[in-house]
Amino acid sequence: MAEVRASLVCGVIAAFLSSAVLAFVEDLDDTFKETRVNDIWLVDFYAPWCGYCKKLEPVWHDVGMELKSSGSPVRVGKMDATAYSGMASEFGVRGYPTIKLLKGDLAYNYKGPRTKDDIVEFTNRVSGPAVRALPSKQMFEHMMKRHDVLFVYVGADSPLKEKYHDVASELIIYTYFFSASEEVLPESLALPELPAVVVFKDGGHFAYDEYEDGSLSSWVNKERFQGYLQIDGFTLYELGETGKLVAIAIIDEKDPTEESSRLKSLIQRVAKEYREHFNRDFQFGHMDGNDYINSLIMGEVTVPSVIILNTSNEQYFLPSEPTESMEQLVQFINSVLNGSAQAHGGDGFIQRIKRVVFDGKSTIMSVFRSSPLLGCFLFGLPLGVISLMCYGICTAESDDGSEDIKREGLTDEEEEEEEEEEEERRRTAELEGREEGENEEEEEEDDEEEEEEEDDLGEKDPGEKKTD
Incomplete structure (x- = not known):
């Protein structure tokens, strides 16, 4: 009896916890468009038959629980995009699942890995202000330790600050944006002029130059990655949006060799020591294994090796000789940059x-x-079906006009009857031929008798003719 009670209690607790988890994610219907205006929403647009959507479902419940327990103002929901296709199309849903954060009139697409931590990080970043203030040196140092890449606007109000806010509103889905006064920055940090937009990464800082770097949005998009990083399939997809070529050392981290370590070290040194030469055009990193690269270039790349990818047109470049030194690697990169290196692949027909x-x-x-x-x-x-059809077509008997071949669709008795009828027709034709021949012979004999009578009359003398 005690065991029964214990099992009932456990069942009740499990049902309560399950309902509590489900309560963190709200099911949305067609009234959502009018009720969402005053709140910030994180919505999963899904299809019931989608396998990826089913895989995301437990992660989505964990996201809802995490945001609710942390006191986030963001409400988490999910909508069946097949049942409410009209609303889904209004929000620009093109595939399943689609994750969007809706804040006022703005809608931000989530494109990162579908894990709880990554989705929660995205939500906390985008739901807050586009530009966050750094009021003190302590806060600045804390953010420097927390972020590998940090964008900061330094200075008072200016047209550059307005541009910075616009870019932050556009690219906050990728990284954080901050603003600070000059007093907040370390005393050792000297900026040539203010206002300025500065990125802190790779142990240094680099200021935006409108004349050399072009638009602020393009510069931020290119600088949002570290100079050297580990690259996987998703990171490579994101790097394609920067417009940079990607120089990769392909190694096997599970079975590291001296050659792998040497190539990885060469790529790292070039990324750091030749930043001024290559940073605007190249992104550097390493990739574990060659499976993804092989599928991308439809070929086989040896491990370890170096490859440069142009993700915009699916071209790739391989060194013509083994890369033994940093000078050879720099020469290879320069040949790709000036167009003298041979390009493989592409997006042609x-x-x-x-x-x-x-x-x-x-x-x-x-x-x-x-x-x-x-x-x-x-x-x-x-x-197998196609093979049987081809075999039947190739081995089918063709009609060559011979009387010995059975006609398709007739039984043996029907064929015998047809043969008898054909034999009778032949006999009838022979009899008719014989009668016609006899008639012709009789006509010829009558003609000969008439000719003989005419000859006999011609031989009579004139007297007899007169008497007659």
């Missing part, structure tokens, strides 16, 4: 066809590796 074939082949191989029986059923059955 032939490459697109190769991409379709490669993706199809990869899909088939992945299916067979994960489930051989399913692969045989999906691909073997259609191939």
Whole structure:
């Protein structure tokens, strides 16, 4: 009895906790458009049949619980985009799941990894002010320790400050933006002129120059990454939005070798020592393993090695000889920069066809590796049907006019009846031919008799003719 009670109590507690977790995420309907105006919302637009949406569901509940427990003003919800397709299209939903933070009239798309920590970090950053103030040196030092990349506007009100606020409102989905007075900065930090926009990263600081760096938005977008970083598939996708070429050392971190360490060190040194030469055009880093790169270039890259990717047009560059020193690496990078290096790949018509074939082949191989029986059923059955059809077409008997070949669709008895009818027709034709021949012979004999009678009359003498 005690065990039954204990199990009932546990069931009640589990049901209560489950309902509490579900309460942190609100189900939204078509009234959401009117009720959302006064609140900040983090919404997951999903489809019931979407596998990625189902995978995100427990993470989404954890996000709701985390934001609620931390006292965040952001409300978390989810909407079935298939049931409310009109509202989903108004918010610009094109795929599932789509995560958006809605703040007033602004809608921010989340493009990062679908983990609880990353989503919560995004929410806390975007839901706050676009530009946060740094009132003291202690706060400045705290933010320097917390962030690898820190953008700070220094100075009083100016047109540059207005531009900075506009850029912050646009790019806050990627990084934080701060403002401070000159007194807040370290005394060792000397800026040539104020106001200024400064980025702190890689152990130094770099100021924005409108004449050399172009628009402030483009400069911030390029500088939001460290000069050297570990690169994966998602990071490479984000780097493509900066417009930079990506120089990567491909290594195997699970089985490090001396050559891998040497290439990684060379890339790091070039990123730091040649920043002034290459920072505007190149991003440097390393990648663990070559699987992603192989699928990207549809080829095989040795490990360890160096490769430069142009993510805008899917071109890639490989050194023509082994990279033994930093001078050789710098020479290779310069050859890519001045256009003398040979480019591979691209996004031309032939490459697109190769991409379709490669993706199809990869899909088939992945299916067979994960489930051989399913692969045989999906691909073997259609191939078997097609093979049988081709065999039937190739081995079918053709009609060459011969009487010995059976007519399609007739039984043996029907064929015998047709043969008898054909035999009767032949006999009838022969009889008719014989009668016609006899008639012709009789006509010829009558003609000969008439000719003989005419000859006999011609031989009579004139007297007899007169008597007659």
